[in-house]
Amino acid sequence: MNEPIHPGLLPAGLADLLPHEAAFEAAVVAQLMARLAQSGYDRVKPPLFEFEDSLLAGAGAALASDTFRLMDPISQRMIGLRADMTPQVARIAATRLVRQPRPLRLSYAGQVLRVRGSQLRPERQLGQVGAELIGVASAAADAEVIALAAEAVEGLGIDGLSIDLTTPTLVPAVCRELGLDGVAEARVRAAIDRKDAAALERAGGAGRHILGGLLAASGPADRALETLAAMTLPAIAAREVATLAEVVALVRATLPAVTLTVDPVENRGFEYRTGISFTLFARGIRGELGRGGRYEIGFGRDETATGFTLYTDALQLAAPRPAPDRxxxxxxxxxxxxxxxxxxxxxxxxxxxxxxxxxxxxxxxxxxxxxxxxxxxxxx
Amino acid sequence: MNEPIHPGLLPAGLADLLPHEAAFEAAVVAQLMARLAQSGYDRVKPPLFEFEDSLLAGAGAALASDTFRLMDPISQRMIGLRADMTPQVARIAATRLVRQPRPLRLSYAGQVLRVRGSQLRPERQLGQVGAELIGVASAAADAEVIALAAEAVEGLGIDGLSIDLTTPTLVPAVCRELGLDGVAEARVRAAIDRKDAAALERAGGAGRHILGGLLAASGPADRALETLAAMTLPAIAAREVATLAEVVALVRATLPAVTLTVDPVENRGFEYRTGISFTLFARGIRGELGRGGRYEIGFGRDETATGFTLYTDALQLAAPRPAPDRxxxxxxxxxxxxxxxxxxxxxxxxxxxxxxxxxxxxxxxxxxxxxxxxxxxxxx
Missing domain, CATH: 3.40.50 (Rossmann fold)
Known part of the structure; x- marks a missing residue:
């Protein structure tokens, strides 16, 4: 038998939001959702739990070990408490809204639960706000979603935004083209994740110049695109770089003041991404405000999507507080x-x-x- | 091994809200919460799960069998997914906000989960919006909360509201005064729950006239109060009737157009109530829109509160739809x-x-x- 717990104590990683904080969070969510609706992203609301088979399918598999699972006494099947809403919205797009015309624009807001927090983010209950643009593969679609994420955040009064663009398919494409085997690719991956140019030089074999070039290309978008354009890349990687250049131009046309950087080799946290991906930061705010990118919706459908998730706790820290009530x-x-x-x-x-x-x-x-x-x- | 499940299928009692429905629900919640905030009810946000010890303490015990429970691998303790938010708000009032001045006015909105739905309400995930007025026992406090619930619902454009007021402490007080033992009281309770006057006559013993009179007093508030005033009741019951009369007068002063009825013997679903309680209905809408009443906050505090919970799904059915977007x-x-x-x-x-x-x-x-x-x- 455990000791009784003080009634004010919550499990690690959980918190009560008290007056002002709770209202501010709700206002942040409402304002973000209003902005997404203005651009035609229609709100959907999946349930807090689902059968684990559908929750952990496709893009959801990445979070399997973070998902609370239990037996549903009614259905006698395993259910999971959602750890992310994107796979749920993909399910809705692939099933209940399969006959809706594409592009399908959906938005959502809600709470997700995780078995364990990370070192950077110890919370086990997180608020997500997001949008998904389903059924169009073009740079215009990538750019719409990236600009929308940034505009929604700017609408909260958060300045000094920067968007870090990544191309998580680039390194795998180069490795494939160079004929690197699984072991060699894993060694390349590890060197890149540590940004260790010397280790990459050793691991990269015939591809060490290309891979080293990609690693070194990281930085402000214009310089990075210039460096990438000067490199001789495999066809599939060159196409991805061309799309990236198009996306940068389109986002800049919509949001000239936002800082754009490119990290062509970043992959961590983007494992299920299949195209241009991105992370949002704000000057002076530790950690990311949100992230997104391209993926396949799965559920037996051959359909691509791009979207983003914003983190309400991070936005709450970054946004100016409202004036107190009278x-x-x-x-x-x-x-x-x-x-x-x-x-x-x-x-x-x-x-x-x-x-x-x-x-x-x-x-x-x-x-x-x-x-x-x-x-x-x-x-x- | 079970058969694989169609990916579009959700566990019984769960649903996806699709475009328009999800946005409408969010608008209903936002409008209700704005109304509660206008009357000084400050929003709090407890987490989706807690240690079961605190979740099922006090008022929460009534929902123990409806609560999903599981082992938290981090704390190695049993946690429960909330089936109701009122006990969580009581916990916050009794612990983190114990030093805040009283009356303490708090509001909340969120999702609750239940292991099984009822026949009338098969949903296993429900949206709640509520308010709690903590630390004041007066009729003025009861009336404020009842009128606020009704005004918040009217603010959604729902007409034809009626409030059914109940006094769940009345029958127990009469039984105690008459010296009925537990078995006899249970028989009285059962007869009353079936509104079975003949069975009540048989079960009521020396109290059969008083109990039969209470049962017959049900109806429009004025007539019910008149009937109750004419009865010779035990002192504690007479005081409760006097409070009820005061509450009716105060609510009517604020909301002259709302229908008020009184059912002095109703107890089902009000088991943890310790004073005037109520249920909200709207003409032409099946089932209740919300309910509330007086209770003790528990957690070792000798403190009374009154409050209400509104059901967003029922309100969504009752409220007029917004005009479509341009x-x-x-x-x-x-x-x-x-x-x-x-x-x-x-x-x-x-x-x-x-x-x-x-x-x-x-x-x-x-x-x-x-x-x-x-x-x-x-x-x-």
Whole structure:
């Protein structure tokens, strides 16, 4: 038998959001979702759990070890609590909305649960807001989604955005072209993940110049694209670089002030991505605000999609706080109609429940104002 | 090994909300929460799961058999997925917000999960929106919460509201006063739950006249209060009836048009209630829209609260639908600034991703308008 737990204690990685924080989070989510809806991304809402077979299919497999699983006593099958909403939205697109015309634009907001947090992100319950653009493979589609993510974040009042673009298919394409076997590719991968040019030189074999060139190309988008354009790449990699250049030009046309960087070899966390991918950062904010990229929707469909997920906790840290409410204390006997008029005029009203002295009571309850006997809000 | 499941299939009692439905639900929740905030109910957000010890303490015990429980591999303790948010908000009030001045007004919105649905309500994931007024026992507090629930629902455009008020402590008080033993009280309870006057006559013993009178008093509030006032009740029951009369008068002063009924003996679903409780209905809508009432917050605190929970799925069925969006299709080459101006003017913009003929493409994608070469939205 374990010791009894203090009732205020929550499991590690979980938290209560208290007044102001909870309202601010909800406002951040509402504002993001409104921006996505404005660009035609229709909201869907998958359930918090599903059969594990569908939850962990396709893109969901990457999170299998992070997913809470349990036996559903009703269906007598294993269910999983979602650790990510993208695979659920892909399922909806591939099944219930399979007959909807493409491009299909969907958005979502909700909570996800993880068995364990990471060192950088110890939370086990996370808020996600995201959008998916399904059924179009073009650079225009990539650019729409990348610009939308950035515009939605900027709409929260977050400045100094930068978008780090990656091409997770590039290194595998080069390795395949060079005929590197699985062991050699894994060694290349490990050297790249450590950004270890010397190890890459040793592991890269005949491809060491190309691979080293890709590793060195990382940096501001224009310089990186120039470096990549000057390299002799396998056809499939050259096409990906051409798409990347197109995406950079399109995003820049929409958002000239946003910083664009390119890391052509980054792959960590993008394992299920099949095309241009990206991560969003803001100046002065530790960690990423969101990420996205291209993937296959799976579920037996031969269909491509691109999309992104924003992290509400990170955005909450980065976004400016709203101005505090104007709160007016209403003494006993205030007419309901007077209270209604104040609320309609933007006041938060706190109704007295007894005959306590209004000035002291208003102060005790943290009101900024009290209603005077003449019916006017008076500052405390 | 079970048969593989069609990927479109969800466990019983779960659903995907598709475009329009999901957005409408979110709008309903946002509007309700905005109304609660206007009256000083500050939003809190407890996590989706907790240690079962705290989740199922006090008021939470009633839902123990409906709660998904599992072992948390991190803490090595049993956790439960919340089946109701009220016990979580009570925990927050009793622990993290214990030093906040009373009355403490809190609100919340979120999803709850249940192992099994009921016959009337087969859903296993439900949306809740609620408010709790903590630390004040008066009729004024009861009335504030009841009127707030009704006003929040009316704010959605739902007409024909009725509030059924109940006093779940009345029958137990009468039985205690009459010295009925546990077996006799259970028989009384069963007869009342079936509204079976004949069985109540047999089970009620010396109290059969009082109990029969309470059962018969059910109906429109004024008539019920009149009947109750004419009865000779034990002191504790008479006090509860006096509070009920005060609550009815206060709610009527705020909401003269709402129908008020009283069922002094109703107890089902109010087992953890310790004072005036209520259920909200709307004319023509099957089932309840929400319910609430008085309870003790528990967690070692001797503190009373009253509050309510509204069910977003029921409200979504009862509320009028919003007008459809005005969606304008933007042909390839539309300038980002032009798209922004349209969105700022309330348009939903769908950007073409290729050179398809605009009129046909706009129609195919369900737009109401397309942008003309002159830059004006033209109806399809």
């Amino acid at each position: 709160r007016v204390f209403l003494p006993a006997g205030t007419q309901p109609a007077a209270a209604r008029a104040l609320r309609a005029a933007g006041w938060v009203t706190l109704q007295a429940l007894d005959d306590a002295e209004p000035q002291a009571e208003a102060h005790r309850l943290g009101c900024t104002h009290r209603l005077s006997p003449a019916g006017e809000p008076v500052e405390i | 969606r304008v299709f933007l042909p390839a080459g539309t300038q980002p600034a032009a798209a922004r101006a349209l969105r700022a003017a309330g348009w939903v913009t769908l950007q073409a991703l290729d050179d398809a003929e605009p009129q046909a493409e706009a129609h195919r994608l369900g737009c109401t308008h397309r942008l003309s070469p002159a830059g004006e939205p033209v109806e399809i």
